[in-house]
Amino acid sequence: LLEQMWKDSIVEDDSSSTSYSNGLYYGGNSNSSTVVYPRNFKHVLGRHASQFVGYDQHDSQEVAIYLLDALHEDTNRVSRKPYVEKPEQKESETDENAAAVAWDAHLKREDSNVIELFMGQSKSRVECPVQGCGRVSTTFDPFMYLSVPIPGASDRTIKVKFVPLDSRRRNMSLSVTLSKTSTFEALQEKISEALRSDIGGFDAAEVDKANLCVVDMWNSEIYKFFDSKDEISCIKETDETYVYQLTPVSVIRAEEIDEEMSNAMDDDATGNNGDGKDDREERCCGVNELDNSTKLMLDRNDVWMKELEKYVSSISQLIALLNTKRSSHEDRLAFIAKFKKFLDQCRACPDAQVNDESKQAEYGQITSNAPVSSK
Known part of the structure; x- marks a missing residue:
């Protein structure tokens, strides 16, 4: 490599000054100049390294690395490396x-002049x-060049x-400035801060x-939803990025709970167990011995229905109590005592007393009109 470089460049001229067609000018009294x-x-x-052939732009660091390595190999004093x-x-x-x-x-x-002029040492320390x-290994490594990246803009x-x-x-x-390596969670935080400022005028809880x-819009439609853990590097300069404000999850859960409670209260009031049928008769199956007027009064008055639910919450409970294998004798006696207490409350109602008196009067009239036995 050195021989070809210098051999093709030797110029001999008898004149005291020489001018070259490439614009370089050299002067001197010597008959020859190199x-x-x-x-x-x-x-x-380019003849020794095909990657440098032509007139395209090349990395200057790659040229320097190849040149120093080639010069070192050509001038190395050690022919046999132990x-x-x-x-x-x-x-x-x-x-x-x-x-x-x-x-x-x-x-x-x-061992060469290139080593003496261009090579140094760096200390490396590695700990397990x-x-x-706790093992530590410390070595001194030779280096000829260090790649130092050119610092660019770290924000975006x-x-x-x-x-x-x-x-x-x-x-x-909004325009938000943050690090290029940030995630969408940091972007959401920056947007939240901007909206809470005087420009946005939002409350902290709202935003x-x-x-x-954060979504990516394309042709006026949502093309992609971004996860909070994704990096913002996936956003291109030409992308349309939208940020939508959503209803808080706590508010949605509270509304769902209120709706469920409201539906449950409506079902209790109408006697609907979900199948579209009135199940109040099933829940009151233990009061068949009551007269019709009392049952009609119970249907019209929710207070009586709630009072009855204290004793019979569902038909399945009544079936379990009547099953001798699934309930004890004490449970059945306790249920009968509570149910008698409920019947006493029904009889103590003024409407029930009026109905009983009318029935007794009707019964007395019937008995008075009955034929008397000749005996």
Whole structure:
């Protein structure tokens, strides 16, 4: 590589000054001068490394790495490389001594002017993460170049459209700035802070981050729902990102509970057990011995129905009590005592007493009109 570079660039001229067609000008009293044209250098480099052929743009770091490695291999003083183990720093050994030992071991295989001018050492310390081990390995490694990334913008500004839950409020366009590696949970938090400010005018409870849903819109339709754990890097600059305000889960659960309780109260009032039939007769199956007027009064008055439910909550309970295998004698006696108490309350009702008196009068009239036996 070196021979081809210098051989093609030797120029001999008898004049005291020489001008070249590529625009370079060299002067001197010497009959010969040695120069390296960039064109020739690029041409020779392309013959040895095909990735650098042509006039396309190339990474300057890749060119420098390849050139230094090639020059080192061509000028290495060690023709036969022996086997050398990589030394580790001992516990009582200083950094200077350990670095010198590692450098001497490296020179046994690699020794050139490139090494002397462009190579250095870096200290590496590795500790075992296993609890209870605690082993530490310290080595000194040679390096010729270090790749340092060029710092770019670490933040990103995302434009979103906020759609409030209240249709009387207008949609809002917001610009949120956060780290490129942030998640949608951080985006929801930023939007919540912006809405709680003077610009948004929302309360903290209204725009909690848990009540915000971030979606990707395409052709005026929701294309994708974003999870709070996803990264915002999936949002492109041309995407339309919308944030919808949702009803809090606690409010939805409270409404469901209220609806269930309301339905249960309606079923109790109408006697509907879910099959569309009136089941009050089934729940009151233990009061068949009452007269019709008393049962009609019970149907018209919810107070009597609630009083009856204290003694017979369902037909299944009555069946279980009447089954000698599923209930004890004491349970049946207790049920009879409670049911007698309920019948006494029914008889003590003024309406029931009036009905009893009318029946007694009717019964007396019937008996008075009955024929008397001649006996």
